[in-house]
Amino acid sequence: MTRMAATRDGYGEALVELGNNPKVVVLEADLGKSTKSLHYRKKYPERTVSCGIGEQNMLLIGAGLASSGFIPFASTFAIFTERAFEQMRNGIARTNLPVHLCGSHGGTHTGTDGSSAQSIEDLAIYRTLPNVVVMHPCDDVSTKELTMQLPELGQPSYMRTARNKTPVLYDGRAGDIKIGKGIVLREGNDAAIIACGVLVHESLKAAEELRNMGINVTVVDMHTIKPLDTELIGKLADECGAIVTAEDHSVIGGLGGAVSEYIVSANPIPVEKIGVDDRFGESAEADEMLEMMGLKSSNIVDSVQKAISRKS
Amino acid sequence: MNGKSISELKEMARKCRVEICKMTHRIQAGHPGGSLSEIDILCALYGHRLRCKPDDPDWIDRDRFILSKGHASPGMYAVLAEMGFISHEDLKSYRVKGGICQGHVDMKWCPGVDFSAGSLGMGLSFGLGCAIAAKIEGSSRNAYVMVGDGEIQEGSVWEAAMAAAHHELGNLKLFIDCNGIQNDDFCDAQMRMFDIPSKWESFGWSVKEIDGHDMEQIIDAIDWMDTITEVPCVVIAHTVKGKGVSFMENNPAFHGAAPNDEQLSQALQELEVSL
Numbered sequence: 001m002t003r004m005a006a007t008r009d010g011y012g013e014a015l016v017e018l019g020n021n022p023k024v025v026v027l028e029a030d031l032g033k034s035t036k037s038l039h040y041r042k043k044y045p046e047r048t049v050s051c052g053i054g055e056q057n058m059l060l061i062g063a064g065l066a067s068s069g070f071i072p073f074a075s076t077f078a079i080f081t082e083r084a085f086e087q088m089r090n091g092i093a094r095t096n097l098p099v100h101l102c103g104s105h106g107g108t109h110t111g112t113d114g115s116s117a118q119s120i121e122d123l124a125i126y127r128t129l130p131n132v133v134v135m136h137p138c139d140d141v142s143t144k145e146l147t148m149q150l151p152e153l154g155q156p157s158y159m160r161t162a163r164n165k166t167p168v169l170y171d172g173r174a175g176d177i178k179i180g181k182g183i184v185l186r187e188g189n190d191a192a193i194i195a196c197g198v199l200v201h202e203s204l205k206a207a208e209e210l211r212n213m214g215i216n217v218t219v220v221d222m223h224t225i226k227p228l229d230t231e232l233i234g235k236l237a238d239e240c241g242a243i244v245t246a247e248d249h250s251v252i253g254g255l256g257g258a259v260s261e262y263i264v265s266a267n268p269i270p271v272e273k274i275g276v277d278d279r280f281g282e283s284a285e286a287d288e289m290l291e292m293m294g295l296k297s298s299n300i301v302d303s304v305q306k307a308i309s310r311k312s
Numbered sequence: 313m314n315g316k317s318i319s320e321l322k323e324m325a326r327k328c329r330v331e332i333c334k335m336t337h338r339i340q341a342g343h344p345g346g347s348l349s350e351i352d353i354l355c356a357l358y359g360h361r362l363r364c365k366p367d368d369p370d371w372i373d374r375d376r377f378i379l380s381k382g383h384a385s386p387g388m389y390a391v392l393a394e395m396g397f398i399s400h401e402d403l404k405s406y407r408v409k410g411g412i413c414q415g416h417v418d419m420k421w422c423p424g425v426d427f428s429a430g431s432l433g434m435g436l437s438f439g440l441g442c443a444i445a446a447k448i449e450g451s452s453r454n455a456y457v458m459v460g461d462g463e464i465q466e467g468s469v470w471e472a473a474m475a476a477a478h479h480e481l482g483n484l485k486l487f488i489d490c491n492g493i494q495n496d497d498f499c500d501a502q503m504r505m506f507d508i509p510s511k512w513e514s515f516g517w518s519v520k521e522i523d524g525h526d527m528e529q530i531i532d533a534i535d536w537m538d539t540i541t542e543v544p545c546v547v548i549a550h551t552v553k554g555k556g557v558s559f560m561e562n563n564p565a566f567h568g569a570a571p572n573d574e575q576l577s578q579a580l581q582e583l584e585v586s587l
Contacts, residue, residue, distance in 0.1 A: 025448070049444060052478070054471035057437045061475070064441015064455075067419070067426070069372060070448070072441075087468075090431045091438060095419060 003168040007161040007197075008104045010143030012036025015073060019044045021151060025065055027051055027074035029058050034163070035075035035104040055080050059087040059099065066097035071151050078103030078119035078160050085125060092156045093129040100150045106136070106160040107248035108276060108293050109198045114283040119160075120276045123196075124253025126158040127226045133157040133179060134226040136247070136255075138200035141170035142223055145177035153179065164286045166198055169221070182229040188216025191304045192236040195246035196222050196255050199274065199295060203246050206300035217304060228258050230266070237267040242307035244272045246300055248290070251275035270310035272303040316359035318527050325355040325527075326583060328390035329556045331403055333579045335386045336570035339407040342415070345566040346460060347387035349491035349524070349551040350379075354391045356530040357456060357487075361538075366396040369423040375453050376442045378427040380435020381460040381489065382416035383568070388425070389413045397424030433466025435459060436486065440476055443484040454537075458487040462494030465503045470515070477516030482541040486517075489524065491553035493564050512546050524549025557582055 016039045018024045026048045032038040041048040051058035055076055062072035081088070081103040092099045106119045126134045133155060137143040143161055150157055169185070170176065176183055182194070186207055195203040200221045207219050218240060222229065236243065243263065245256035256273035263271050276293050290296050316324065328351050336342040357377065358364075364374040379388050386406060393400045398412065405411025412422045416430035427438045439457035446453045459469065476484050490508065492499050499505060509519045518540045522529040533547045553567070554560025557579040560571075571579055 025444075047448060049479070051475055052471070054468075054475065056433075056468040057440070057471035057475055060434055060437030060468075060472075061441040061444065064427075064438040064443075065445045066441070067438075068442055068445030068449075070445055086431055087434060087437075090428070091434055095428045 003171060004165040005140035005168050006163055006165045007137055007140055007143040008036045008163060010140030011075070011102055011147055011161050012039045014144040014147035015040040016043055017148065018151060019047070021071065023069060023071045024151065025049060025070045025072045027058050027062055027072055029053060029055050029076040029080065031076050034077070035102060037073070037075050055084040056087050059084045059101065060091045062099035063091040063095065063097045066099050071098060073100045073102065075102035075104060077117065078106030078122045079117055082119065082122060082125065088126070089129055093132050096131045096155055098154055098156055100157045102159045102161055104161040105163050107162065107197065108281040108289040109162055109164055109248050109286045111164070111286040111289055112283045115280040118281040120250045120281070121253070122158070122160055123225050123247070123249050123255065124257060127253065127258060131155050132226065133224065135159040135179070135224050136196040137223040138197050138221055139166060139168045139170055141168060141174055142177045145174045146179055146223065149179050160197065162198060166201055180224045180227050180229060182232045183221040183223070185219045185221055187218050189240055190215045190217055191242040191244060191308050192218040192220060192240040193244045193246055193300060193304065194220045194222050194233065194255065194259055196225065198248050199246035202290065202295065202297045203300055205297035206304065209297060209301050210304055215304065215308070222255060225255050225258055228262060230262050233259060233262055234266055237263060237269050241311050242270045244274060244300060244303045244307050246274040248295055249275055251277055270307045272307040274300050274303055314360060314362070318531065321355050321359045321527050324359055324394050325352045328355060328387065328394060330580060330583050331390040331393065332386040333557065333571055333576055333583070335389065335403055335406045337576040338404065340570045341407055342386055342570055343383040343568050344386065344570065345493065345553040345560055346381060346384035346489065346491065348555045348557060348560065349553045350381070350384050350458060350489045351387045351390070352525050352527060353458065353487055353489065353530055353549055354387055356527060356534060358391050358395050360531055361534050362456065363453065366424065369397055373451055373453055376426045376439065376455040378435040378439045378455065378457045379417050380429055380457055381432065381463055382429025385413065385415065385417045388417050389422070392422070392424045395424070398422065432460070432463040433468040436469055436472040439484055440472055440481060443481040444479065446483055447481070454483045454485055456485045456487070458489060461488055461490040461492065461505065461508070462499050462502070464488065464505065473512065473515045473517065476544040480542060481544045484544040485537045486544065486546040488546060488548045489551055490548055491551045493553040493562070493567060495567055497564055509548055516543060518543050518545040519548065521548045521550065524551035525555055
């Protein structure tokens with residue numbers, strides 16, 4: 001039976017392991033229980049800084065620490081990181097200080113908390129910032145591995161994690177995970193599905209449904225949205241001739257936007273985007289939200305067929 | 313470089329005022345008013361106290377100085393030139409393409425600048441990070457921050473104020489340059505701040521008020537800051553925007569406007585007389 005886990009747990013585990021490095025500092029904004037930085041606080045209270053409910057202050061405390069040679073990891077809900085966007089831009093991205101921001105509970109998949117909590121624009125806004133690496137992993141193993149790689153990065157990052165448990169794909173495969181490198185989960189030449197986060201799992205389901213229809217697709221876990229693995233996307237464009245992107249995020253500016261921007265300039269093939277269609281969510285269970293927003297495997301199947309039909 | 317006498321500091325401030333006028337006049341842009349109001353404090357801090365090495369600006373154990381009101385960069389650049397972090401020739405690069413003296417102070421461009429400011433309300437939080445870093449390392453270095461009075465209208469300043477007291481950052485030292493004028497008008501017309509000292513006291517800070525142009529008072533205040541080690545402290549400095557140039561003094565028009573040729577001549581004449 002497939003192991004189920006939440007990506008936020010992978011983040012929390014990584015922080016504890018990173019604590020061996022005396023330069024690692026964790027910053028919290030009253031959500032350590034939720035983002036899972038609380039495990040670090042228990043083990044390293046002297047290198048955990050409570051910032052109260054004050055995200056703007058938290059990010060710049062991180063910048064000050066980073067300028068003094070520390071490696072700060074700050075986390076809160078994805079939506080609350082957004083109020084500190086200018087701090088991220090002017091205090092962290094512009095100065096290229098290695099502050100690592102984690103936004104948990106992102107996307108409509110966060111569910112019953114409703115639209116105020118469902119960040120569907122985080123990947124887009126952080127992707128616009130020079131120097132900032134943007135990630136949205138799909139399981140706890142890859143989240144942990146990507147987090148473990150951050151101290152060596154030497155530049156700021158944003159990572160979206162999630163509260164809800166999803167199938168674990170990479171048990172025993174942590175070595176396959178590299179920042180900036182998409183992972184091919186299955187291969188087929190009719191089309192390529194490029195997904196991130198929870199939509200990776202829907203994409204794998206869609207691939208199975210498509211196979212039963214005689215359509216063979218490649219599925220890629222594009223856990224890093226920036227820098228985008230354009231080498232892989234270029235290869236897929238050549239081999240498959242049609243791409244579908246899939247994300248629990250607005251269709252504007254996220255993974256779909258990033259892939260489209262590259263494809264338009266490199267090899268204009270059909271691209272269809274699965275994402276939240278420029279609207280806000282509402283309170284519902286996680287799976288109900290995916291259904292409501294058109295983010296289920298059946299929607300991906302439809303988009304793959306449409307993309308294939310558009311091939312010249 | 314520390315240990316300058318009162319008269320040396322006054323002379324340093326006079327020279328910096330000349331440079332502030334010349335810099336803004338040369339490019340016909342920038343912020344002379346707030347540079348002239350802050351300059352006596354900056355000279356005193358660098359000339360009397362700040363532990364730093366102009367020939368090794370990135371020395372990790374230096375005291376930090378964070379000019380949060382980053383638009384008042386001409387004042388900062390003038391002091392950095394006086395201290396030898398940069399040359400007086402570098403001052404000609406203020407706001408010029410490729411120049412190290414960017415419009416707002418920028419740590420990526422200019423040696424001796426510890427924070428890239430420009431958006432108000434950010435420097436105090438950054439200073440907290442520097443102060444926390446020093447505490448974790450067990451270093452005795454301090455983080456000094458300067459904000460403007462209009463700047464404390466930014467809500468994030470109060471997030472930082474609360475957090476600094478909570479974390480008992482005795483190594484965090486703040487100056488508020490209270491010149492009473494912000495971009496559009498007098499502060500009292502834009503957003504009255506009422507009793508500023510009481511606000512900081514109620515947030516758990518140790519507070520002292522001074523005349524921000526009286527060099528003796530400034531030196532006493534900096535020495536007083538050394539004695540506050542358990543809580544953050546703030547010196548609320550009452551200043552005059554445009555101080556030292558008669559037609560700029562207390563004149564909102566010179567928040568962000570440069571002197572023209574005639575005005576520069578008059579300014580230089582006045583600053584020469586005040587030698």
